[in-house]
Amino acid sequence: MGRSPSPYNSRLHKRKRSQSREKDRSRKVCLNPSSSSSKELRSEFSFLDCKKELNKIFMYSNESNTVVNNLEDFWVFAAKYEAMLKKAGKPLIQDSLSSHELNDIDVPIQFSKFHCINFNTQIKYVDTYSDERHKQRMDKNLFESFLKIVSTYVDFKNKEKFDKLKKLRQAQQDLPVAKYRTEIVSAVQEKKVIIVAGDTGCGKSTQVPQYLHEAGYQNIACTQPRRIACVSLSKRVAYEMLTQFESKVGYQIRFEKSKTADTKICFITEGLLLRQMSSENLPNYDVIILDEIHERHLMGDFLLGVLKCLIHSRSDIKLVLMSATININLFENYFSAESAAVIEVPGRLFPIELRYKPILIDDKPTRDDRLDPQPYVQIMQLIESKYPSDERGDLLIFMSGVQEITAICDAAQQYAEKTKKWIVLPLHSGLSLTEQDKVFDYPPDGVRKCIVSTNIAETSVTIDGIRFVVDSGKVKEMSYDSTTKMQRLKEFWISKASADQRKGRAGRTGPGVCYRVYSEQQYSDMEQFSTPEVSRVPLASLLLLMSSLGVSDVRRFPFLDAPPEDAVENALLELKQHGALTSNEKLTALGKALANLPVEVSLAKAIVVGSATLPPNKRDSALALAAALGIRSIFTTRAHRDFECENARKPEESDHGDPLTLLSLYCAWLTVKGENRGGRAWCKRRGIEEQRLYELTKLAAQLRGLLQDNNLMETPEPESMSSAERAMRHGQLKQLKDMRRQYKQRAAEDSKRKKRLKVDSWEIVDEKGDDDALDIRDIEFRMTNDAARIRSLINGASASSGRDLIMLKIVLCRALYPQVAVADQFNHCKSISEQLYHTWSKPFVFLHPNSYFGKQPRVLQLSEADIQTDGPPGYKAKVPLSAKHQILCYLSLLETTKPYIVNSMRMPAAQTLLLLAHSIDTNMGFTRIVCDSWLLLEFPYPDTGLNLLLKATKLRQRWDALINRRLADADPNKSVESELRKQTSNISYEELQYQLSCDVSSYMNSEVYYTIRRLLPGDLKVMYCGPGEVHPNIDPNPFEQGFECHPHEKKGGVYVTDNIVYNCVVDTDWSYNFYQEAYSLTWSCPDCGITLCLSPLERIQHKEFTCSSKRETEQEPVKITKDNRPNAKEYKCESCGNTLSLTPVEILKHKKSCKLK
Amino acid sequence: MFFFSVKMAESKAKEVTQVEYDFKCASCNLNEKAHYKGTTPPFSRNVILKYSSYVMKDPFSPPGKGEIIVLGADCAICKKTVCISKECSLFYSKLFCLSCVYDSIDKFPVEIKSKVMQVKNAI
């Protein structure tokens, strides 16, 4: 024992020494004549000397009990206990001679401490052969005495646990909401809808679900706007319900759930509950609680509307709405038809002293509109002089945005360095979680925290110990212009509700002070409430979700606050353009598939189109790309400021633009992960937030799972592992699990000790280096992704060159279309920061300075060599004639200081436009083509425009057919017809994909010389012939065989496909001359040699339909037409003997006509 | 220690449906579900109680550890249920509610008397 190095034993040694001192003392006592020699011997005895034997006996007892569970703790207790007895001069071994006589209430007359203990420990004594060095061997009688100590310990522990339980119950009792328990429960029992209004800290979020569960409700859903809240609330409520080791209380969030069949209370995000609302998926909830509805998030508002409708058809569901005490009337009125009961729970708020304009502030804005931090520093000075530093209480400053926070932090820090009285901490959602967590740590005595925050600290993050609040009165909010599809980040005055919320933060733990840097007049001028999200965010995703949930007319949906009418109309138009809704606003098969994916509509489209178009081994590239664009930016604020970071990222930059750079960074990171090289340092060096890459991986996996569930992607066979591989993976997993356990232990220890903030370093005192610490996310990542899995992720996601790259780009571009931009014609003579672009909806936008092209705009410009200076004779171009024009395809527009294009990718202009434009208008000779009434392409060389357009049209038709086939195959209610087609079609799906990708990439690379010009409203007025002229039917129609041409009502000309209008664009002199020339020159068919005078269109008609050489190779065009008409199939007529390619309807017609003959 | 936990897992599986007792302290209103009433709690076999009590499995420890919480018992005199908190009861060979203790204070040893007076003064 003495050799054992454990600290516990060394403590024992100390004890032994002190014991020997005690021994001396007891010897003196022994002089007392009454003490016998045996007693003296016993007084020297300590059970601690028999620890080894006694521990053995515990082990033999074959039971797990309080002592065995806390062996070390027990021995500490035993040592204290023995010491206490010695001090009191009481014997350790009690004689069992004392009387057991009972009195008339059956209690022992003679007092003994052990009578005060309910516990009796029964452990069988086992004679262990202890070594003879110990004179005092353990025996049965001694053991009996020992068990009394054990019982005392058990009693002590029981009291400890009981007190913990009682304290918990007391805390629950003390919550303001507790007084309303019966009122709330009976209101839920009697009414359909109840509203519980109470401010933060009243306990509604944790208690109301419990009250209802205890009242007998069995399946309670409780929504939260934030994922983190779901997890932490479910943990807290499980603890309070004493079920932390069961699954009675669970949560369900985007990437994970802890819900099981036993779960009675489930905390769930608003978005997820909405997705469950499609009737067949809705779990059998008996109560649905919507928490924090005052925050007015898009999903929360919509959920309210959905539930308002639902409770009319489902009388078995009770609805409980919980909000802060903001705007209760709004909710009450909204549910007035359901006669909602309102229960208001007063919060626990201490008095707050309110002061307007504590410092004289110059209201005149500074010259460059920059924020002056001085008033804020002066308030810090004011606090310092007015309140003694031994009175605790921290400062919380509300600023509008990250830039403002940085400005204040810098100034405050400078000041703090002088006085050493403050620790300055920023707080906003752009910070990493560890950085955010610092605001919860403790400053040293005499030092206050100064937290400078966005409105994240208004409701989302609650920090205890705030005594002073400084409110700038401003907030930066995103607004959305649905016509230009541009988001704007602008600074606004906050609402009164918001200002009051901010003020309230000062009075949570004691009386506080709130300084408003604005005037009282300003306060009374503020809006009553903040603008709900529904009025300032894009609505397309929401409307699509509504449509897929069966809302027949989204315009008549009973929103709490109706969104702006034009926002709804524009969102519907966007959905129609994407093909998610038909022209009469019915959900299409594509729309249904898009609604299932929890990302923006255009990104969902990239995924679905990608899964239909890309070869199986490359489908992950579209998934990863969409996921990368769907999460928040992976870059830290340092990423674009620090030259080193920019340099470190260079090798992964793609000159195709930001989306592909993101993808290649992701693949590079995966490679690092696959080689077990950590990743944290790799990310740090590049200015990347690694957390986002984990999110990206999870999101891609979730999207993949959804595609597989919806039959849009094959579920791959699990890769078979060799037994050696399996063994290796097994060992690896074991190691990882060990590491995870270690991490959790350390984290538990860390959380026990308070984290202290240091004044000088401005950092948390944490001796551990950042790099060698266990990285729990890395461990968890490696647990779910083994080497083979990472390898397949990399293979699937990488698309750096060749056909894979072209296909991935065009897939993304098709999904984002019409979000394309063209360069301003004067860009070549402007500086980098002045490069201007124009989009269809918004002219004059800039390239975002952090984007790839923002730094490398020359990649987008034509070089001298690319421009053809002399066109065909008779043609004089005012704009450059080239085969290298490019357009930008972009994810979004964002206005901050200027309107910017964010996340852009370059594409060959004419090829992309002709393949994707919604409407294409052409003149008679196909030399002037207008795309989406916005961009004019001119093809001065004969036949080039027509050939390119014809190719684009055929490719578009084949591509559409492929996507439709994918969607039709995915449909669970497949028609017999489509099943039949599947069997009869002899070209496999993969083969079609392969052929298409070959043809698309050769098309995208085709070299055609043209000019490109943006049309202004004035140009458009004179661009079209207009109706009036009678147009001949184009028959046969080479663009789409069988398509019945009809005139366009406004532009003139005729439709030759759904999106091409022929002969509506007016000619200019050169194009008219070129057409005449082409007509008058005799043309000889390169295939059959026939010589005729034909217009360009007639030439194509000849080549496609009448050319004699064509008849010999009849087979091929039949094949092509089959592709074009997805439901056509080969049919061999029995009566006429012909083999034809016909649709089922045509087959019936043919049969009829054959029989008639 | 490892093989204990295996044993416990087995014995846990044997516990089929269990009766629940609604424990409510007549003095402080503490209201909990007890899993057992008696002197030999099945979840922790080394522990025997001197006086029949309400016992719950310890909700703060993982299952299978044999940890329990003794919540309280029926008063030996008036039979009212009380919890073990010293504001509600006194244990001396049996559990007594405090009002019964005050009523029969002379029946207890002096050591108990002084202890009770301390609590009484505190309340």
Ligand SMILES: [Zn+2]
């Ligand atoms: Zn009690």
Ligand SMILES: [Zn+2]
């Ligand atoms: Zn009693």
